[in-house]
Amino acid sequence: MTTTLTGSPVSPGRAAGVVVTMPEPVPEPPTTRLHAHEADAAVEAVRTASTAVQKRLVDRADRARGTAADVLSVTAAMAGDPTLASDAERRVREDLVTPARAVWDAAGSLAAQLEQLGPPLAERARDVRDVRDRIVAELTGARPPGVPEPGHPFVLVAEDLAPADTATLDPETVLGIVTSGGGPTSHTAILARSLGIPAVVAVAGAGDLRDGETVLLDGGSGSVVRDPDPDAVAAAQHRDTARRELQGPGRTADGVPVELMANVADPDGARAAAEAGAEGVGLFRTEFCFLGRAAEPSVAEQVSAYRRVLAAFPGRRVVVRTLDAGADKPLGFVTADDEPNPALGVRGLRTAVGHPDVLDRQLQAIAEAAAAEEAEVWVMAPMVATPAEARDFVAACAKHGLEQAGVMVEVPAAALRARWIFEHAAFGSLGTNDLIQYAMAADRVLGELATLSTPWQPAVLELVRATCEGAAAHGRPVGVCGEAAADPALAPVLVGLGVSSLSMTPRALGDVAAVLGATTSEECAELARLACEQPDAESARAAVRGRLAALLDELAL
Incomplete structure (x- = not known):
């Protein structure tokens, strides 16, 4: 049954596609103790997860451009930093905690140290926590943080987007953005406009949208239609989405310069x-x-x-x-x-x-x-x-x-x-x-x-x-x-x-x-x-x- 959600229109344009939601925040792992004979396998798990995360980030950075490539490259370098991995391995052996808990605590310690140093190093604390969440997700089987890569174009649905997330948005695959938070002049809204991605923010009911359902959003009027009419979807998907070019100086229809x-x-x-x-x-x-x-x-x-x-x-x-x-x-x-x-x-x-x-x-x-x-x-x-x-x-x-x-x-x-x-x-x-x-x-x-x-x-x-x-x-x-x-x-x-x-x-x-x-x-x-x-x-x-x-x-x- 077709229903319409409303929010604040922040980036004009229309888009139709399947919903892909942002992952939930990676939860803090419980403090679970290991037996001594399990330490070697746990250390190897930390190394394997860290390497996998770094490789995945490097691959994404190689495919990205501009700011997105820079953000991903910095995060990949942090994932490969031996300081984090070696401290996590030490905690596994000395405290006999699980690999996920060890990574979480090691990252927390490193982030705190960076914050005490003040800018610009303090800004790296956010990168450390991002890497922490990615490695913990790899270890626990949770969805990794960041903008998903489902392998097809999609409409991204989230509570809001962090600056690091918006930096990695690809307008070729992200057809539209729907958030339950943010406002017309929020970071998400500004980035959506700069990328030309239709977006509606502060949408009541956005949290009810589920992966795989189809929506039709209108970034000019602020509407998000669930289970839209197939003809409307087809019209939106076949519309020419090429960016309209500026032709000559701006002016009104009667020639007044703007x-x-x-x-x-x-x-x-x-x-x-x-x-x-x-x-x-x-x-x-x-x-x-x-x-x-x-x-x-x-x-x-x-x-x-x-x-x-x-x-x-x-x-x-x-x-x-x-x-x-x-x-x-x-x-x-x-x-x-x-x-x-x-x-x-x-x-x-x-x-x-x-x-x-x-x-x-x-x-x-x-x-x-x-x-x-x-x-x-x-x-x-x-x-x-x-x-x-x-x-x-x-x-x-x-x-x-x-x-x-x-x-x-x-x-x-x-x-x-x-x-x-x-x-x-x-x-x-x-x-x-x-x-x-x-x-x-x-x-x-x-x-x-x-x-x-x-x-x-x-x-x-x-x-x-x-x-x-x-x-x-x-x-x-x-x-x-x-x-x-x-x-x-x-x-x-x-x-x-x-x-x-x-x-x-x-x-x-x-x-x-x-x-x-x-x-x-x-x-x-x-x-x-x-x-x-x-x-x-x-x-x-x-x-x-x-x-x-x-x-x-x-x-x-």
Whole structure:
């Protein structure tokens, strides 16, 4: 019997296939004692299991590409590390515990040692526990952790996905993703969009889905159909799933320009964005050369790193965001590790109060990189809340000859006081992920709050409008660089609210361009009005998608 589950739509597209569930966490083995004469066989079991796990990971790494290959290679190296295996063997002989218990305790000891050393070695503790679970699963016959490999395309169902799991997702085999946890701006949602995999998160009843059953999911509307109609399954499976390419500059159906740009986090991402046809970079996250270090990179190191990104966009705009440390990106040299509420603490531009020299050196590096390359470089600061902060940041940029200095609008106060913010800032970029979190007082990774953590919230859309109106009073442009920009149905609403550029994962560029290209600027304004008039996010999404139904259906969005 056909039944429909609903959740939060986070990555558009439709997919049909058989369900494969993520394995349950490997349980902690009981402390069972061996007889002395069993020790030799137990030691051999540890060695055999460790070798098998390492070989399996190496094989997967050889077949993988990019980040997935790196993650799997690191895990394989850890599985082959003699430190873990030798300690487990010692515990078998000395404590006469089972192989699984010995591996579990040895890994726990090694992980604790790494965590005490602090970053970057502390980050390896997660790899140790991953290897532990794999070896224990090999020893006990449990399903190994990580994304399954059933040998055929499938729809992945999980409570949520860890970063290491998402790094190994293969869009050639993972047709769609359904989770019971997470939210529209969670790590899983962001990775699904970047890979072009249809996904629905925070699905009530997802835990009841079973391996082998067929589902039809719609990542645009948020539905998951169990036992779907065979014709609907056939239509989804035979639909052309090739990525829609961006053809020329973004514009509405009546020719109003809407710059379609890309979010990038490193040089590889910049090259991919350029190849996808992005008109520029609307958000260049500079944290990649700071994270995992005990001290800030030198100016020369930063210049080299930034130039590799700028070089991919000669003659085009690259908006560089200064260091966004704090909250989920702690850095020991600018942030404290004992803040009671890091999301509301010293993060983003606020770190410059106590460490102005770090910001000054970064601006120097950005200026030197800009002078050496042909990209049009704009600079913006994260977490600006007051006009004074905007004024001081613009002045700091001017000292280094950086004339196009703007702000991220992520704090509701900045949206509401946009008229005064843009007396100083040359442009603005809406970071909708944090704007939603702060406006709705909802942690964006909690599945229980997924209905709140969505850019379709009318209150959030009103903050977007307020920002654009405040900027327009001074002739300043406003873009969106949060995940909201990648939603093809939401794009015309944002344009109707006054946004002039949208920056997103490169894979979303073609879909967003197609919807905008079929919608006039007048229709965008009407869709914005329609969304803002609704009482809640679900009603706003339904009203807009209902108005765009024929177009979205034609484009399989």
